[in-house]
Amino acid sequence: MEKIKTNYSRRSFLKSTALAGGGLMISFSLVPEFLLAAKKNGTDLPGQWIELTGYVKITPDNNIKIICPNPEFGQNVMTSLPMIVAEELDVDWKNVIVEMGPHDNVKYGPQFVGGSNSMRMYWKPLREAGAAARHMLVEAAAQTWGVPVEEVTTKAGMLYHEKTGKSGKYGDFASKASAIPIPKGIKPKDLKNLYLVRTSRKNVEGLNIVTGKPLFGLDYTQDGMLIAMIHHPPAFGMKLKSFDASETLKMPGIKDVFNIKLYDEGSELGGFDIRTFNDLLVVVGNTTWEVMNARKKLNVQWEAAGETKETHNMFGRKMEVIIPGALESSDSSYKMMMERAKEPATLLRKDGDPETAFKNAAQVIERTYNGPFLPHNCMEPMNFFAHVTDEKALLAGPLQAPGWIEPTLSKVLKMPPDKIEIRMTRMGGGFGLRAYGHYLAEAALISRQIKAPVKLVYSREDDMTYGIYRPLYTATYRAALDANKNLIAFHVKGGGMPEHAIAANRFPAGAVDNYLAEGWELPSNVTVGAFRAPRSNFNAVAEQSFLDELAETMGRDPIELRLSLLKRAKENPVGKNNDYDPDRYAAVLTMVKEKSGWNNPEHKKYSRGVAAYFCHNSYAAHVVDIVKRDGQPYVERVYSAIDCGIVINPDAAANMVQGAVVDGIGNSFYGGMILREGVPEQNNFNRYRMIRFREAPKKIEVYFVQNDIDPTGLGEPPFPPVFGAVANALYKNMGKRFYDQPFNKDFSDGVNLKPQRKA
Amino acid sequence: MATYNLKINGQTKQVDVDPATPMLWVLREHLNMPGTKYGCGVAMCGACTIHVNGSAVRSCQLPVSAIGTSEITTIEGLSEKGDHPVQKAWIELDVPQCGYCQAGQIMTAAALLRTNPNPTDAQIEAAMNGNLCRCGTYLRIKAAIKSAAKQV
Ligand code: FES
Ligand code: FES
Numbered sequence: 006m007e008k009i010k011t012n013y014s015r016r017s018f019l020k021s022t023a024l025a026g027g028g029l030m031i032s033f034s035l036v037p038e039f040l041l042a043a044k045k046n047g048t049d050l051p052g053q054w055i056e057l058t059g060y061v062k063i064t065p066d067n068n069i070k071i072i073c074p075n076p077e078f079g080q081n082v083m084t085s086l087p088m089i090v091a092e093e094l095d096v097d098w099k100n101v102i103v104e105m106g107p108h109d110n111v112k113y114g115p116q117f118v119g120g121s122n123s124m125r126m127y128w129k130p131l132r133e134a135g136a137a138a139r140h141m142l143v144e145a146a147a148q149t150w151g152v153p154v155e156e157v158t159t160k161a162g163m164l165y166h167e168k169t170g171k172s173g174k175y176g177d178f179a180s181k182a183s184a185i186p187i188p189k190g191i192k193p194k195d196l197k198n199l200y201l202v203r204t205s206r207k208n209v210e211g212l213n214i215v216t217g218k219p220l221f222g223l224d225y226t227q228d229g230m231l232i233a234m235i236h237h238p239p240a241f242g243m244k245l246k247s248f249d250a251s252e253t254l255k256m257p258g259i260k261d262v263f264n265i266k267l268y269d270e271g272s273e274l275g276g277f278d279i280r281t282f283n284d285l286l287v288v289v290g291n292t293t294w295e296v297m298n299a300r301k302k303l304n305v306q307w308e309a310a311g312e313t314k315e316t317h318n319m320f321g322r323k324m325e326v327i328i329p330g331a332l333e334s335s336d337s338s339y340k341m342m343m344e345r346a347k348e349p350a351t352l353l354r355k356d357g358d359p360e361t362a363f364k365n366a367a368q369v370i371e372r373t374y375n376g377p378f379l380p381h382n383c384m385e386p387m388n389f390f391a392h393v394t395d396e397k398a399l400l401a402g403p404l405q406a407p408g409w410i411e412p413t414l415s416k417v418l419k420m421p422p423d424k425i426e427i428r429m430t431r432m433g434g435g436f437g438l439r440a441y442g443h444y445l446a447e448a449a450l451i452s453r454q455i456k457a458p459v460k461l462v463y464s465r466e467d468d469m470t471y472g473i474y475r476p477l478y479t480a481t482y483r484a485a486l487d488a489n490k491n492l493i494a495f496h497v498k499g500g501g502m503p504e505h506a507i508a509a510n511r512f513p514a515g516a517v518d519n520y521l522a523e524g525w526e527l528p529s530n531v532t533v534g535a536f537r538a539p540r541s542n543f544n545a546v547a548e549q550s551f552l553d554e555l556a557e558t559m560g561r562d563p564i565e566l567r568l569s570l571l572k573r574a575k576e577n578p579v580g581k582n583n584d585y586d587p588d589r590y591a592a593v594l595t596m597v598k599e600k601s602g603w604n605n606p607e608h609k610k611y612s613r614g615v616a617a618y619f620c621h622n623s624y625a626a627h628v629v630d631i632v633k634r635d636g637q638p639y640v641e642r643v644y645s646a647i648d649c650g651i652v653i654n655p656d657a658a659a660n661m662v663q664g665a666v667v668d669g670i671g672n673s674f675y676g677g678m679i680l681r682e683g684v685p686e687q688n689n690f691n692r693y694r695m696i697r698f699r700e701a702p703k704k705i706e707v708y709f710v711q712n713d714i715d716p717t718g719l720g721e722p723p724f725p726p727v728f729g730a731v732a733n734a735l736y737k738n739m740g741k742r743f744y745d746q747p748f749n750k751d752f753s754d755g756v757n758l759k760p761q762r763k764a
Numbered sequence: 765m766a767t768y769n770l771k772i773n774g775q776t777k778q779v780d781v782d783p784a785t786p787m788l789w790v791l792r793e794h795l796n797m798p799g800t801k802y803g804c805g806v807a808m809c810g811a812c813t814i815h816v817n818g819s820a821v822r823s824c825q826l827p828v829s830a831i832g833t834s835e836i837t838t839i840e841g842l843s844e845k846g847d848h849p850v851q852k853a854w855i856e857l858d859v860p861q862c863g864y865c866q867a868g869q870i871m872t873a874a875a876l877l878r879t880n881p882n883p884t885d886a887q888i889e890a891a892m893n894g895n896l897c898r899c900g901t902y903l904r905i906k907a908a909i910k911s912a913a914k915q916v
Contacts, residue, residue, distance in 0.1 A: 079862030211855045214863035215870060216846040217799020224798035232793075257782065258766070260848050293802075294782075294789040384803055384811065384864040384898040433801075433864030434898050463805045591796030656858055660904065667900025686886055690808035690896065698892040701902035 015090045055179040058187055059112045060090050060131065065177030067162060069096045074113035075123045076405060077210075078218035078435035079664075081657040081721045082123045084209045086131060088653055091305045092201040093135025093193050096164035096175070097161040101546035103209045108407040116429075118405040119440050119535065121621035121718030124653060126193040128716050132193035138182075140191045142175050143402040145182035149173075175629060196651070196713050199500040207476045210431065220431040222402030223462070230458045231450045234296045234467070236286045236303055240683030241472060242332045242530045243285040246309040252302035253288060258295035262288050262303070265450055266442065274320045280443035281472040281532045281569075285552050289455050295464050310530070315718035329528050332683035333502075335477075337373065341527060342479050342500055346373075346729035350498055350525035356580040357519035359485075362494035366485035370558055373545035374482070375745045376506075377677035379475035379536055380685075385433020386468040390450035392458035397424045400445055403432035410442030411548035417446050418453065437535030441473055469693060470685040474678055477502040478543040481553040485519070487748075490559045492570075497548070502529040506540040506547075512590060512619065513552070516570035531680065537668065538721035541620035541729065546673065548744065549729025554742060558560040563615055563733070564598050567591075585619040589648050592710055593617055596646035600708050601628035604730065611642070614734025616726040623649040623722035624710075627666065629730040631755065633736045637752060638738045642733065643705045647723055650714035659707040662723045666705050669727020671696025768828055772797075773841025781830035789810045790828050791838060799839035799867050803896065810895030813868040813875075814838050819876035822894075839867040842874060850874045853912035861899035869895050873909050877916045884911070 010635060054062040054070060062070040071087035071094075087103045088272060106113050106475055115126060148163040150171050158165045159405040165172045213220055238244055250262035267283045268274065286305065290296040311330040316323065389402035398418055404410065407427045415422045448461035463471070480499035487493050495517040499507035509522035536542065556566040568591055573579075575587035594617050602608055603615070611631065617626035631643040643666050652658045675694040679686040687693035732743045741753065767780050772795070779794045789804075791797045791814070803811030805824045812823040815837035842848045846855075850873050853859075860866045869892070876883060876891040883891070888909050895906070 077862075079860075081861070205858075207855060207858050208860060210863065211860065212846050212860065214860045214866050215839075215851040215854045216842075217797075217867045219798045221798075221801075221864060223802065224792075224799075226796070274780065292789060292793045294785050294793070297805075382898060384801075384809070384896070386802070432862060434862045436898075465806075660858060660861060660901070663903055664900035667896075667902060671900070689806050690804045691806055693895050695898070696900070696901045697894075697896065698891045698905070699898070703903075705903060 021654040033611065044045050055183045056133050057138040057141055057183055060134040061094060063175050063179040065176045067174040068102060069100055069162060070102045070104055072104055074106050074127065076114055076118045076429040076432060077117060078432035080661060081208060081654065083204055085653040085657060086127055088206060089128060089131040090135040092199060093132050095159040098201055098206060100162060105429055108429060110408045116407055118435065119437060120723060121720045124716035125622060125718050125760060136191040136193050137187050140188050141182040141185045142178050144185050145178040146173060148585060149181065149606065203654050206654055207221045218414055221385055222388050222430045223435050225401050225430055226457045227475060230460055231289050231291065231455065232293045232296050233287055233289045233459050234300055235447060236300050237282045237467065237471065237735060238287065238307050241330055242310055242330055242683045243307045244309040245286055246306040248286055249304040253299045256299035256302060258291040259299045260289045261455055263454060265454055267446060273316045275413055276319045277406060277441050278413050279441045279532050279534055285447060286452055289459065309376045328530050333529060334532060334681050335679045338477055338502055339690055342502065345525060345527055346479060346481060346500055350523035353507055353522040353524050355521050359494045359496055359519040359521040362519040363437055365484045366493060367488040368486040369483060370555065371481060371483045372551055372554060373744060374480050374550065376478040376543045377746055378531065379672060379676050380437040380469050380479055380678050380738050381436040381536060382437060382469060383434030383436060387444045387463040388461060389445050389448040391452040391462045393418060393449050393453040399426050399600065400449060401428035401430060403430050403439055404442060404445065405435050405439040406552060410445050413442060413446055414449055418449055424727060436537045438473055441534055450483065466688040467483055473534040474531065475536035476504050476533040478506050480547045484555050498523040499724045500525040502527045503533060507544040508540060508544060511583045512585050513570050515578045515580055516574040520579065538620055538724045541618060541725040545616065545618040545725030546728035546732055547712040549618065549726060550732040553733040564594055564603060567594055588622045590617065591623045593646040593648050596708055596710060597626040597628050597644055598608055600646060600706065601644035603628060612734050614730045614736035614737060616729030616733060618726040622717035623719060625723040626724050627726050627730040629734040631734040638735055640702050643702050645705065645707045647725060648710035649719045650712065650717040652709050653699055653716060658719055661719055662707045663705045666727050667696060667701050669724050670731055673728040673731045673746055674749045675747050704733055768835060770831055772836045773838060780827055783827060785828050786904040787814065787823040787826045787828055787916055797838055797840050801864060801867055810872060811868040813867050815871060815875055818875065818878055820872045836857045839871060848874060849912040849915035850877065853908040857904050857908045857911060859901050859904040859908050861901055865895060869905055881916050882913055
């Protein structure tokens with residue numbers, strides 16, 4: 006067994022960041038400096054954009070442009086964030102042009118997509134930004150007309166003064182308004198007066214998408230651009246020893262083959278500077294096809310990387326991390342984890358006296374759940390454009406967190422941040438992976454080396470076998486019942502490689518008198534990272550399956566048991582720091598119960614499973630209905646109830662929930678990367694099974710709790726409980742419990758892949 | 765290297781490429797038509813779907829040398845203004861999330877409706893099963909195909 010050299014497993018930063026979810030919230034307020042930055046004053050030329058605030062530009066002929074601050078990866082922020090500005094600005098949505106903003110953390114705030122943060126982070130600042138711009142226009146009109154500001158009204162891009170009958174377009178006053186200082190503290194409108202937010206608006210990029218416009222990173226091109234690909238080692242724990250590129254260099258279109266280091270020896274890695282391989286073997290040529298082919302002709306010797314040491318700086322917390330050298334296999338890793346699980350672990354939370362309660366219990370149930378590495382498999386493989394000269398660096402492509410990679414780029418290029426420009430293209434998916442910017446640094450270094458604009462392209466195989474997966478997880482749950490089948494104690498002990506998933510203050514913490522949560526970790530050389538609702542996407546299946554089994558053992562209805570525990574957590578909470586709101590939690594369960602007709606005999610042809618979860622500040626519950634189709638379980642219908650506070654764009658929000666449901670079914674049924682001696686066994690969609698059209702449910706009904714709570718995020722929360730609801734419905738359908746993902750290894754329908762993970 | 769005169773979206777385009785080059789890369793990198801997407805390169809995702817004489821074909825597996833006089837249609841040429849019934853239905857039902865797979869989905873759907881203007885659910889499933897959508901927009905795709913079917 007590997008010797009554990011450090012308490013800090015590598016890359017265990019997930020919990021300390023916004024990506025991990027829970028109560029953490031990134032917020033910023035719009036200080037006037039933001040708005041004033043780069044503000045240009047007036048012009049009266051038609052067609053000329055006049056900047057009112059950083060977010061709003063208007064032409065004299067009344068075209069309205071709103072800047073979207075946050076990158077887009079399918080969560081529809083390019084539509085919904087500008088809607089918030091437009092609402093307060095009071096313009097007709099159909100006249101609004103939306104533009105993706107440049108990377109500028111001063112002007113546009115954090116510009117970070119992840120942790121279901123976009124709406125939560127930008128709701129208030131964007132309301133302020135829209136209201137401020139409107140106020141400037143009102144003031145400009147009042148000055149021009151010589152009337153009191155309070156008497157000027159607006160509607161749909163027009164200004165009015167009722168008493169004098171005067172009116173004018175925003176464009177008429179844009180120039181004058183732009184000279185007015187941006188006001189502070191303008192109150193956004195009352196929620197009951199919203200006319201745009203809370204109505205369904207179509208994706209502003211819809212036409213561009215359906216006509217195949219070049220929106221994505223892989224579509225980005227520039228004159229003289231070359232294509233680069235990295236040939237990475239075949240296994241985690243290996244590195245480049247030597248290579249002979251003579252055959253490759255003879256191939257048509259090939260410019261160069263070289264070897265560079267990504268980060269300097271001993272350099273300090275920031276929180277999102279994860280990279281799997283540091284020694285890069287790079288092939289550069291004219292076109293992707295030529296580079297792909299020529300790369301196959303490389304003659305490369307790899308060697309074991311051995312144990313290595315890294316210095317990490319996790320947002321100010323410095324640590325030395327030892328990365329083990331062994332070539333890991335999934336089955337032996339699981340064995341190691343099962344051994345480690347028997348040892349003592351770190352105490353995460355304790356209420357009451359769980360040891361005694363378990364000792365005195367009339368009945369104890371104990372179950373262990375396992376989850377595999379999961380690759381993100383974004384539809385658009387990783388890629389980035391870079392053009393680095395001595396004077397400046399231009400980077401363009403798909404990424405979730407430009408602000409986090411910029412300091413890294415500055416460090417590897419030894420260039421001040423103000424000489425680095427990052428342009429954000431639309432992303433063909435992200436799911437957490439594009440928060441890690443190694444591929445930008447790679448592209449930048451390659452461009453500098455070959456002194457040309459270059460696009461770094463990962464093939465699907467490169468992308469899938471590179472790592473930054475969801476960690477390998479396990480968790481054992483125990484419950485103690487008294488002679489009357491009352492729940493008297495609850496214990497969870499979770500572990501992982503290289504980190505565990507346990508969120509100690511989540512439900513049912515707070516609802517049980519005697520509660521114990523523990524965690525342990527084993528180091529690994531497999532890189533891991535945020536995967537849509539990190540940690541929660543494992544907890545929700547383990548905990549929610551366990552509660553289902555517990556309810557059955559106690560002779561209770563699974564929804565009713567959860568509701569009674571939530572009632573306890575509300576009325577007489579146990580312990581401190583419970584991170585959920587029992588009322589909101591109970592509300593989604595009650596809603597899904599009603600909408601699905603839970604317990605209604607008319608649904609008895611279905612095997613029904615329920616689960617609910619709280620993460621990333623929002624609440625989600627699903628009822629999953631399974632039938633047998635061609636002898637195999639098939640999720641035919643799903644009912645979803647969500648509380649994410651105010652829903653900005655309801656139909657787009659429903660689309661995202663439906664997508665999360667499909668994603669959850671797919672990953673719970675089929676998801677799992679298997680390693681053998683460090684080698685990922687699946688490297689493309691012919692070997693890695695993804696949910697397909699025919700396996701998607703026929704119906705997913707989405708319901709949102711209506712309330713006036715500021716938006717609390719939606720990209721991730723609906724995803725984790727899908728796994729749990731699927732597991733619970735599968736039990737009803739198959740007559741056995743499902744403890745290990747992917748579930749289909751126990752009912753393989755023979756299409757592909759029957760992973761045999763556990764020894 | 766060899767020279768090919770290809771009929772693409774009603775125009776003749778000349779390229780000088782290696783005969784084995786898949787149409788996917790000819791379109792994307794030689795003809796500057798990046799609407800056709802790379803997703804897997806092994807005919808397992810459908811992102812690269814184009815029409816060859818009206819039928820849906822995975823362009824990542826189609827060498828340029830095999831085209832001959834066939835008529836190629838790509839997403840850029842499916843309609844002049846993005847108003848093919850399938851494209852209109854896609855917008856109407858707000859199908860895309862990230863959008864990366866959607867050109868391929870639309871091309872597969874358009875080819876289906878061309879030969880079968882009134883497909884059953886099973887026929888839609890069979891036609892669309894080779895197109896992956898990582899964002900999980902399958903339900904909306906199905907609804908959009910049914911809606912478009914009423915228009916073609
Ligand atoms: S790229 Fe051709 S099918 Fe995936
Ligand atoms: S919309 Fe993102 S992959 Fe289909």
